[in-house]
Amino acid sequence: MNIWFVIWVFVATFILGTSVWSYAILLKQKRAWAIVAKKCELRFRSNAILKSPTLGGVFNGFEVDVFSDQPISGKFREGGARTIFQLSLPAPMPTQGAMGSMVFKNFIDGLTVQEKFLGEGDLALGKDIYNKVKSKELLVPYMTKERVAALNAVLNIKSSPAIFLFSPNETLLRIESADPFEDAARLEKFLTKLTDAAKIISI
Numbered sequence: 001m002n003i004w005f006v007i008w009v010f011v012a013t014f015i016l017g018t019s020v021w022s023y024a025i026l027l028k029q030k031r032a033w034a035i036v037a038k039k040c041e042l043r044f045r046s047n048a049i050l051k052s053p054t055l056g057g058v059f060n061g062f063e064v065d066v067f068s069d070q071p072i073s074g075k076f077r078e079g080g081a082r083t084i085f086q087l088s089l090p091a092p093m094p095t096q097g098a099m100g101s102m103v104f105k106n107f108i109d110g111l112t113v114q115e116k117f118l119g120e121g122d123l124a125l126g127k128d129i130y131n132k133v134k135s136k137e138l139l140v141p142y143m144t145k146e147r148v149a150a151l152n153a154v155l156n157i158k159s160s161p162a163i164f165l166f167s168p169n170e171t172l173l174r175i176e177s178a179d180p181f182e183d184a185a186r187l188e189k190f191l192t193k194l195t196d197a198a199k200i201i202s203i
Contacts (some may be wrong), residue, residue, distance in 0.1 A: 026180075031184075032181060032183055033053045033181070036191075040057075042056060042064075052081070054067040059195055060195035061199070062089070062198050065086045066187075066191075067084050068082070068084065069084045070082075072174075072176070073101065073176055074106045084174065085173075085191070086172060086173070091169055092168035093203060095135040095138040095139050096167040096168065097167075098133075100164065101128065101129065102129070104130065107163070108163070114134075115135065116131060116133070119143055123144075129152065129156070142203070146200055147201055150201050153197060154173070154194065159178045173194070173201070177190075
């Protein structure tokens, strides 16, 4: 038997198996997101048969959008799509800036802000969190012990890098997760965790 034919059969079988597995995950994801949407009164769109669904609406008091997209975090830019959670938080913040998981360093360095917030003790951000702000002095009153603890928690979720973007006009929390969240209970629990942290972080 021709060795190239054997290799072709192996590759074709692998691709077919991967495609079937991916489609099965996608179907489970659509069902799970639809369940959460119905239970929590969120907007749900199934989208095209081979595309991930979207969720949107008010969850636990916050405007939330959940969708699949390419990440902006440096580590994953060459990888596949991630599950994106975007939460709109109340503004205004006292200054402009960004705080995020270390994989967002390149993105944050591209912003037009230069100072870094350096707290001490309970007011210190974790070593794996990168930040740049327009005015660290203006940010000091905002960075309470409770808010720092919440930021350290939400910006350090395993396999779900996050970035907190803020200004006097708009504030956004974005999480880029490798998890497709094909389980309804896990998706609702994650949304609850994010919005509970957002309550503490918010002005």
